[in-house]
Amino acid sequence: MRVNLAVNVGGIIMKNPVTTASGTFGYGPEYGRIIDLNRLGAIVVKGTTLSARQGNPTPRIAETPSGMLNAIGLQNPGVDKFISEALPFLRNYQLPVIVNISGDTVEDYHKLAGILDRAQGVGGIEVNISCPNVKKGGLQFGSDPDSAGEVIRAVRRATSLPVIAKLSPNVTSIAAVAEKVAEAGADALSMINTLLGMAIDIKSRRPVLGNIMGGLSGPAVRPVAVRAVWQVYRAVKLPIIGMGGITCAEDALEFIMAGATAVAVGTANFVNPRATIDIIDGLEKFMLENNIKDINEIIGIAQ
Amino acid sequence: MIYCHKFRILKNEETIPGHRLMIVDAPGISAAAVPGQFLHLRCSDSTDPLLRRPVSIHRVERDKGLAHMLYRVAGRGTALLAGKMPGEYLDVMGPLGKGFTLPLPGERVAVVGGGIGAAPLFFLVEELIRECPPNNMVSFFLGAASASQLPPASVLHSPGLEVHTATDDGSAGYHGTVTALLESRIDSGPAGFDRIYACGPAPMLRSLVRMAGSLGIPGQVSLEERMGCGVGACLSCACKIKDRSADGFLYKHACTDGPVFDMREVYYES
Ligand SMILES: Cc1cc2nc3c(=O)[nH]c(=O)nc-3n(C[C@H](O)[C@H](O)[C@H](O)COP(=O)(O)OP(=O)(O)OC[C@H]3O[C@@H](n4cnc5c(N)ncnc54)[C@H](O)[C@@H]3O)c2cc1C
Numbered sequence: 210m211r212v213n214l215a216v217n218v219g220g221i222i223m224k225n226p227v228t229t230a231s232g233t234f235g236y237g238p239e240y241g242r243i244i245d246l247n248r249l250g251a252i253v254v255k256g257t258t259l260s261a262r263q264g265n266p267t268p269r270i271a272e273t274p275s276g277m278l279n280a281i282g283l284q285n286p287g288v289d290k291f292i293s294e295a296l297p298f299l300r301n302y303q304l305p306v307i308v309n310i311s312g313d314t315v316e317d318y319h320k321l322a323g324i325l326d327r328a329q330g331v332g333g334i335e336v337n338i339s340c341p342n343v344k345k346g347g348l349q350f351g352s353d354p355d356s357a358g359e360v361i362r363a364v365r366r367a368t369s370l371p372v373i374a375k376l377s378p379n380v381t382s383i384a385a386v387a388e389k390v391a392e393a394g395a396d397a398l399s400m401i402n403t404l405l406g407m408a409i410d411i412k413s414r415r416p417v418l419g420n421i422m423g424g425l426s427g428p429a430v431r432p433v434a435v436r437a438v439w440q441v442y443r444a445v446k447l448p449i450i451g452m453g454g455i456t457c458a459e460d461a462l463e464f465i466m467a468g469a470t471a472v473a474v475g476t477a478n479f480v481n482p483r484a485t486i487d488i489i490d491g492l493e494k495f496m497l498e499n500n501i502k503d504i505n506e507i508i509g510i511a512q
Numbered sequence: 513m514i515y516c517h518k519f520r521i522l523k524n525e526e527t528i529p530g531h532r533l534m535i536v537d538a539p540g541i542s543a544a545a546v547p548g549q550f551l552h553l554r555c556s557d558s559t560d561p562l563l564r565r566p567v568s569i570h571r572v573e574r575d576k577g578l579a580h581m582l583y584r585v586a587g588r589g590t591a592l593l594a595g596k597m598p599g600e601y602l603d604v605m606g607p608l609g610k611g612f613t614l615p616l617p618g619e620r621v622a623v624v625g626g627g628i629g630a631a632p633l634f635f636l637v638e639e640l641i642r643e644c645p646p647n648n649m650v651s652f653f654l655g656a657a658s659a660s661q662l663p664p665a666s667v668l669h670s671p672g673l674e675v676h677t678a679t680d681d682g683s684a685g686y687h688g689t690v691t692a693l694l695e696s697r698i699d700s701g702p703a704g705f706d707r708i709y710a711c712g713p714a715p716m717l718r719s720l721v722r723m724a725g726s727l728g729i730p731g732q733v734s735l736e737e738r739m740g741c742g743v744g745a746c747l748s749c750a751c752k753i754k755d756r757s758a759d760g761f762l763y764k765h766a767c768t769d770g771p772v773f774d775m776r777e778v779y780y781e782s
């Protein structure tokens with residue numbers, strides 16, 4: 210039996226439902242020395258802003274039970290350098306490149322989307338309205354449904370590329386935000402970004418992270434993420450890229466059965482650099498063993 | 513080539529109190545590694561503790577295909593490592609990072625290690641001895657809190673090698689810091705150095721970089737920062753490197769741009 214793993218995420222055709230979570234996979238070459246990037250369904254690159262950002266002071270990460278806090282602070286070379294220096298490498302691969310963008314203002318998001326729309330080799334734009342680690346923008350847009358909608362509308366006006374809105378779990382109703390960004394013209398949704406958290410070093414009596422607070426990721430957040438996918442699947446008709454603590458095919462299947470069309474692997478890459486490939490192989494094996502011909506048959510099947 | 517799989521542990525025993533030597537059967541790694549590079553170790557199969565732990569390559573035995581690590585039992589991850597028995601397998605990723613660059617022919621070299629920072633320098637000293645003499649003179653300066661904490665340098669058999677020790681409590685060698693010991697050797701005349709290599713705690717490196725700068729001696733230091741991925745993907749392991757920008761520095765990454773950096777490039781706040 211041959212099984213179909215291919216999915217369509219708002220116009221982005223993926224040969225399998227497994228992609229990478231922004232900020233955990235660099236721009237490709239970092240893990241390209243360990244795995245064959247062509248096997249991925251798509252790649253989502255590190256968050257990009259209009260101009261270069263230094264990022265936050267160290268320590269930028271702290272390990273927590275079955276998870277980690279990060280406050281990288283969107284260190285990146287800016288969109289122009291991204292296009293001239295990082296994108297050419299990715300054009301050598303047969304996979305959609307999804308660029309994650311962040312801005313301080315609605316205008317920033319609009320400009321970024323316009324610039325990426327004209328760049329060659331971009332398969333989609335993931336709009337980060339949920340970063341907990343920068344002073345302005347980010348989460349400020351994602352936590353209010355109306356501002357979230359406004360950002361997506363501005364991005365939509367600037368590009369014909371597929372637009373994915375990346376949602377924050379740090380909200381009262383994630384479904385309410387999902388409804389607004391759907392109305393504003395998003396083609397797909399991704400969730401969840403990290404949960405705002407912090408850790409204290411009891412020896413120094415100070416916060417561990419240089420930025421004080423950071424975003425929690427890894428297996429610890431998985432139940433929160435599965436719940437978010439479940440709720441949003443019921444609220445809107447858009448395809449969902451599910452993420453949050455996925456380490457193996459079984460974890461990925463939970464998200465798919467909750468309603469995710471695709472999944473992204475983040476923190477798990479740090480622990481097992483082959484996590485994405487193991488998950489792709491594991492999904493295929495599960496389908497063969499359970500007589501599932503098409504992965505699309507089981508999207509949202511737990512509902 | 514980055515290896516990433518399970519390697520067999522041949523030895524894992526206490527050498528000095530609180531420190532252990534682990535030897536893994538890893539021919540590919542021992543053949544490819546250069547001094548200053550590190551391995552990223554998964555200490556448990558569970559998700560807690562989750563992240564890998566970076567540990568330097570202490571020595572290699574290329575003829576036998578072995579890689580050595582010398583580690584201090586510092587917290588949960590290294591305590592789990594300490595519990596592994598010979599014959600068990602350890603998930604190792606590496607070799608990672610940029611190592612030291614060798615000196616020019618004829619240069620007189622000081623290699624300076626503080627505490628567990630000495631670990632990667634054994635590999636460097638062995639490589640210097642193998643690659644450089646008879647032209648280069650190598651002096652190895654080792655500092656620790658007390659005599660019992662000094663890693664034994666007797667494993668480095670070489671007639672050309674001078675070993676000097678310093679302890680904070682004066683229980684062995686020079687009474688004081690290893691930086692002060694080096695400074696005293698330079699002050700006392702003939703023992704000048706053309707190049708310095710160092711690894712150790714941040715305050716030690718800071719004073720060493722300052723001293724080398726004022727004496728105009730070039731060199732390299734190996735820096736430590738908390739790591740996630742180990743391959744340049746997560747941007748956790750940021751180190752401040754001098755730059756002409758308004759901030760005066762930019763962040764480079766210990767796992768890929770380093771951990772070894774040119775002393776003159778490292779940025780310290782005044
Ligand atoms: C490039 C590099 C090479 C190293 N080489 C050696 C070596 O050869 N021998 C040796 O004994 N130690 C070495 N260290 C330090 C070693 O990584 C830490 O002691 C170890 O990670 C502590 O883990 P733990 O779980 O026992 O301690 P915990 O304190 O429980 O660790 C908690 C978290 O903090 C991180 N962390 C704690 N201390 C350090 C540190 N000093 N540097 C970086 N991350 C830290 C851990 O990795 C972990 O994510 C090296 C560090 C780096 C960056």
Ligand SMILES: Cc1cc2nc3c(=O)[nH]c(=O)nc-3n(C[C@H](O)[C@H](O)[C@H](O)COP(=O)(O)O)c2cc1C
Binds near residue numbers: 473
């Ligand atoms: C080190 C690190 C950096 C991240 N950087 C970004 C980023 O630049 N943009 C973004 O939208 N999400 C970023 N994230 C969030 C992840 O993309 C993902 O949403 C989150 O980590 C949950 O997935 P995981 O548990 O599989 O890691 C980052 C996460 C980590 C751990």
Ligand code: FES
Binds near residue numbers: 739740741768
């Ligand atoms: S540890 Fe991830 S970039 Fe260095």
